[in-house]
Amino acid sequence: MRRLINILGPLLGLIFVIGLFSLSSEVRPYFLSGGNFKIILTQSVIVSIAALGMTMIIISGGIDLSVGATIALTSVIGAILLNHNFSPITAILLTMLAGGLVGLINGAVISGFKMMPFIVTLGTMGIARGAALWISGSQTVNMPETWVNKIMEQQNPDHFFPLPLGVWLTLMLAGTVAVLMRETAFGRYIFAMGGNELATRLSGVRVGLHKIFIYALAGLLFGLAGMMQLSRLTQGDPSGANGLELDIIAAVVIGGASLNGGVGSIPGALIGALIMAVLRNGTSQMGWPTYVQQIIIGLVIIMAVGLDKLRQKTR
Secondary structure, eight states: OHHHHHHHHHHHHHHHHHHHHTSOTTTHHHHTSHHHHHHHHHHHHHHHHHHHHHHHHHHTTOOOTTHHHHHHHHHHHHHHHHHTTOOHHHHHHHHHHHHHHHHHHHHHHHHHTTOOHHHHHHHHHHHHHHHHHHHHTTSOEEOOSSGGGGTTOOSSTTSSOSOOHHHHHHHHHHHHHHHHHHHSHHHHHHHHHHHOHHHHHHTTOOHHHHHHHHHHHHHHHHHHHHHHHHHHHSEEOTTOSTTHHHHHHHHHHHTTOOTTSSOOOHHHHHHHHHHHHHHHHHHHHTTOOHHHHHHHHHHHHHHHHHHHHHHHHHO
């Protein structure tokens, strides 16, 4: 019942946000169209895939502020690999491994030196962003024409179907991660670590090793999100995904995860990512300036954390 409530809460929030932007008679006809919902789903792909990894990290009691910089770095790496005539499959795998390496470093430093995830990943954010600017020469890197360009391409944009391949890939990944979190011993360890790390350690679980694996696995997903960004923009942008970590963390928290760890769900994270996409799409449809969007996103983050505190008191 608690899991059901945690999912229904974000779902009601999504319905409320959609209804809010549907009040305007001028915006409603296009906002509620199949073509616009296709745009919203496509826009949510990058945040959704990254939110899958961030959900594991936050449930385990950690945080990763380097996710936006990692997505920018891996998008540049993917573009460079494709320009050097690597096959698309090889480029995708190597790009994911690059993201996994960043996550591995984060996990190893956090676990090995018992440092705060906030501080470590804040430092990694600067390193990854600087590395992206370095290897790209502080310029965007255009990618050649391959089938990677088609992953996020919207065909028949006036209708809901067919959906881009990236949307279906996100749903498949979400199902896989959800099974991993709920039906495996590793997934139960993640919840246990976030609930009470000391008790989990005393129970014989190798907490340090599992932290490294969690951050590395999340890094692989961040690398894949970088490839989705590359497919959407058709270029690797070292300054791209700036501030995207806020959207990703907000999506996870809105979806019912607790920043104190031990609580969260994959379906909730996906709904949270959709709420963020609807907010950005709806404010654009209303013609509101960018700074208003930023203010709204900031307020949503504060409200999400406040609801998290309220849920903890209720429990």
